[in-house]
Amino acid sequence: MGNCIICGQDVDGRICQSHEEDVVFDFRGDSPDQLVRNRFYRGVVDGYADFGVFIDLSPNVTGLLHRSEIDGRLESLDWEAGDTVYVQVKSVRENGNVDLTSSIRQSEGEFRGTLIQERTEEKLPEEVEEGNGSERSDEGNGRERGTAESDGGGGAVETGVTTEAETETEEEPEPEPVETVSEPETAAPTAEPESEAESEPEPEAEAGAEPAAETETAAEPEPREATHSEIADLPDRVDELVRIEGEVVSARQTGGPTVFELRDETGVADCAAFVEAGVRAYPEIEIGDIVRLDGEVELRHDEIQVETEALVELEGDEAAEVERRLADAMTDRARPDELTLVAHDERLEAISGNLLDAAESIRRAVLESRPIVVRHGATADGYVAGVALERAILPLVREEHATSDAEYHYVNRRPLEDAVYGMNDATNDVTKMLQDRERHDEKLPLVVLAGTASTVESEDGLEMLGIYGADRIIVDAAPADPEIAAVTDVLVNPESDDALSTGALASSLATTLNSGVGDEIAHLPAVSYWEDTPQSYLDAARDAGFDEEHVTELREAVALEAYYQSYSEKRELIGDLLFGESEEAVAAAGAPEDVAAEESLAGHIATQFREKLDTEVETAQANTEESEAAGVSVAVLDTDSYTHKYDFPPTSLLLDELHRRSDAEVTIGIAMDKLWIRAETDLDLRAVALDAAENAPNAGISAAGLRECRIEFLSGAREEVEIAVIGAVTEQFD
Incomplete structure (x- = not known):
């Protein structure tokens, strides 16, 4: 029994439960299991990652302060590696991962007391002997220089340095340190210099004298050679x-x-x-x-x-x-032996060389320990493409790197809100990669852009990456502009403009660079299609255990989650949806234990998708203005007035569904300074924008998003733009 250092109450230890959060602990344990939930601990900043900060609580225990636990942006922290900080233990997971949360108290004086926690024992600072673990040891070595550490079997691990006690009791000199390299002047010292007394030769033993007993027990260890x-x-x-x-x-x-x-x-x-x-x-x-x-x-x-x-x-x-x-x-290791497709597709076989080049570049980046950043659109097709690549790359990183957190350092998937890789996106990526190089000495990344950046509107952003030396791979099923080939290192783009999803293209790239994930992602291409799914991909999904109804649920669930927190990768949630990895997903959806997690969770979210989309489409249909221009039926929706601006579905997805359910040959959605077009004919959006600009020369009309078929203009010319665009679109029906 003891007394609480705050209130004096009798307690089993040094702090009562009501005052535990008033004390900061200096942790000197060797296992995460010894930490106590909700306690505040002193830590040392180890380094940054995209998702948070690693904090060393002791030489052998590191926790993660996730960015969601930080007030403000991660970049706002002024902590540097080696800084002392104060954090609270939120939880310790079964796998040993330690989740931390932030503390507003960032100095020892802001706490009412300080205690030392040696493993599970609580001690006052004055009770800990000076030099007996009172200073943090070498984190990587797991022991302090100049001391011996238990080897787990009752012995001690020699560090190559004579302790004070040994100097007083041993007459025998220390053995010479083993020289393991030919350039000793550059090697880190592992032993203290010998004293003059130690370097003097020992007197010769008298003839016939028996060797001393301690000489036998203090024999020099056999020198080891590397x-x-x-x-x-x-x-x-x-x-x-x-x-x-x-x-x-x-x-x-x-x-x-x-x-x-x-x-x-x-x-x-x-x-x-x-x-x-x-x-x-x-x-x-x-x-x-x-x-x-x-x-x-x-x-x-x-x-x-x-x-x-x-x-x-x-x-x-x-x-x-x-x-x-x-x-x-x-x-030998980087180039795949052959093309490996999820399902037979002649369009992909025709670009086998580009697929192999892209797979080699990604595998080479893994082998060179370069980070890989996967950028993709925040749509169902974009997420399928990004996740397929992520699932193929992660096992390669785990195989190559011994540390368990390597996958978080070397693979980052960052969704894009738009199908254009603009200067804003490039600036964010360049800023992040330069910070990582400065803070963590990381190499510049390989940036893989899936379903984006293939049009000339992305040229400036791609050039900015190239100026800083970041390699670029574009994987896009939509036709690419000729200018893009000059600002990318590998372009994976089908020669045919037949309907092919980027998810199907990226999935076959994924199986080519890592054939081991073929069975795992076989259903993803089918998930990426909203309509007219090729039979070969439906068959592949069915063989993997996903029928068409299930595939539809997955598509709708991913589309809904892609909209919310669109800049977040949502790795765990998307994994639960597409692969049913989390047992918690079953309980969260309230499903019986014999129902697969991916079915229950995807079905639950897909129901929300249909309810929200149906409600929005019904409202839009009731407020659509229909007319005829040059013999072409046109439906126009004022999206500012008759849609929920900050809720699902996004305008692009709403216009897709509205046009599918409409009898009109052209459906147009118009907002304050943007206009979307859906038509029954293949439109040349740039030609539409140019023609409309001739009739509305002061409206600032431009084709801003080819994949979304989006035009932008000056808000003051809205009525003029609507008339000009309808005229330009109907001309392409001739």
Whole structure:
């Protein structure tokens, strides 16, 4: 029993339940399970990701402060790696992930007390002996330099440094540290210099004298030599001293060690190097350097990490040989052997070379540890395309990188509200990638644009990415403008203008770059079509267990969720919808246990889709003005007056459905400064805009969105624009 340090109440520990949130804890445990929910803890900023901030609560326990838990935008935080911050533990998941929430108190003085939590035991700061865990240890190494750590089996792990107690009791000198590289001046020191007393030779033993007993027990350990290893073999080399040769693909500074990501011809590994907490180790080593690294392989929370003992940059013939091996392995591993389609489609077979080139570029980015940003439209077709690519890339990243959070660093899916990749989108992406390069030493990303950026309106945005050296791949089923080929690295675009969805195109690219996901995403192409779905894709979905009714539910559910929080990737929710991954999805929908999660959740959301769409269409139909122009029937809807501007469905989707249910040959939706066209003939939107501009020269008419068939104009010329556009559209019916 003890007393609460705030109120003095008798408690089992040092703080009563009512005052637990008035105290900040310095956590010195080694497992997330030891954390206490709702407690405030002191932490150290490890680094940023798209979705939040990683906070080290102890050398072996890291939590995530998700961006949704931060007041304001993530970019508004002025925290840097190594900064001390104060956070509250929100929950600890079964897999060990720690969810944090923010604290308005960001100094120790704002709390009413401070306690040390050693594993599960609570102590006052003065009760913790100086030097006994009172300072944060090297995060990557999991121990403090100059000390020994328990090896889990009752022994101790030697760190290569003589402790004070050993200096007083041992007469034998320390063994010479093993030199593992030929350039010792660049290696990080792992032992204290020998004293003069230690360096003097020992007196010779008298003839016939028996060796002292302590000499037998204090025998020098066998020196270890680092043996060459490939990164793929590291799981079998735990506790061994290895030598790795490869390329440094990233270097991030944590509150403890510097963590280098090293790539060889077989994979990527994290290598922690420590000089002083928060201080950059081996500052002469830069991203892209070819190096040799010696270190001990350790397993921490089921993740492989190499504790660096020496790191040097290779030069001349040695560097050239390693580069040659990496290049040969890259070529062998990056290029797919053959085209792999979800279902037979002659249109895709005709562009097999482009599909293989795109698959190679994506796989090469994974192997080079470059982030991949997938951009897609916020529509059902766009989400299917983006998710198909995401599902194919994630396993490749997990296979290549040993750390469990690699998929969050190296794969980002960012929906676009428009089918045009404009300067606003490019500015956001460039700002983010430059911040990541500055904060985390990340490489510039590969940007994959699915169902967007294929028209000349996206040229400026694509050029901006190219100026900064970000590679660009466009995957779009709609015909691309000739100018786009010059501002992209790989263009995957069918030669035929037959109806093909971007979801079907991207799904076959996904199975080509990773054939292992073929069965998992076989139903996605069928989900991407609103009508006239090719039979081959319906058959593929049916073979995967999705009949047409189920496919329709998935399409409608994704379309509804694509509208809400349109800038968010919604990875988990979309995964639940399309793949039924979460058991919670069943309970959330109130379905019995024997009903599949994807059926219950998708059906629940699809019902909302139909109710909202039907209500909006009925209102629109009642307020549509119908007329005839040049023998063509035209229906016009004032979308500002007769639609819900900030609720589902979006105008483009509403006009699609309104036109499907209408007998009119042309359906037009007009707002303050925008106009949408749906017609029974193939329209040349740019020609419509040019013709209309001749009749309304001062209206600022332009074809702003070819995929949405959208025209923009000056709001003051609305009536004039409506007449001019109807005239231009009906001319194309001749």
